[in-house]
Amino acid sequence: MEQQIDRCGDCHSCCKSFGWIDDNQIKLIDLDIQYEWDRCNKLCDNNRCTIYSTRPQTCTDFECVYVESNLPEEYLPDTIGYVTDLRVDNGGHFLNIIPHESGKSGVTPTEFWKNNYKSIHVMKTTAEEVWSVVVHSINIATASGSETFNV
Numbered sequence: 086m087e088q089q090i091d092r093c094g095d096c097h098s099c100c101k102s103f104g105w106i107d108d109n110q111i112k113l114i115d116l117d118i119q120y121e122w123d124r125c126n127k128l129c130d131n132n133r134c135t136i137y138s139t140r141p142q143t144c145t146d147f148e149c150v151y152v153e154s155n156l157p158e159e160y161l162p163d164t165i166g167y168v169t170d171l172r173v174d175n176g177g178h179f180l181n182i183i184p185h186e187s188g189k190s191g192v193t194p195t196e197f198w199k200n201n202y203k204s205i206h207v208m209k210t211t212a213e214e215v216w217s218v219v220v221h222s223i224n225i226a227t228a229s230g231s232e233t234f235n236v
């Protein structure tokens with residue numbers, strides 16, 4: 086992801102949400118980077134990455150659906166309560182959704198899916214338009230676990 090400060094504003098939800106990613110993905114991050122539960126310790130007080138030019142691949146691979154789209158500000162991850170990242174696996178493209186506030190309150194992925202169905206659908210159709218791809222599934226990771234929904 087190329088940083089687009091004008092779209093991100095004061096958000097930086099992505100750098101505050103890595104604590105929700107499962108252990109396998111955390112292991113992909115450089116070992117000398119210590120992640121707290123919900124905030125990367127390479128994020129300084131003014132919400133800038135202090136190692137931006139050498140940030141790990143997990144960060145460079147991150148494709149924020151909001152920042153690459155023309156979605157209105159109500160879909161800003163800090164506002165909407167979750168980060169939406171377009172990823173690729175053997176089956177094609179899928180969305181990785183990482184709730185921040187809801188995850189902290191112990192909502193299950195299924196509950197989160199039901200509570201946010203409309204906005205998640207907007208994220209899916211937006212990602213498909215922006216990248217000209219078909220999204221085959223949506224992965225939701227909360228503090229209660231991770232679940233994949235086929236769409």
Ligand code: SF4
Nearest residue numbers: 093096097098099149
């Ligand atoms: S989650 Fe998206 S909008 Fe928010 S700071 Fe990260 S890239 Fe920018």
Ligand code: SF4
Nearest residue numbers: 100125127128134144
């Ligand atoms: S290394 Fe930088 S870009 Fe990656 S999560 Fe931490 S602050 Fe964000």
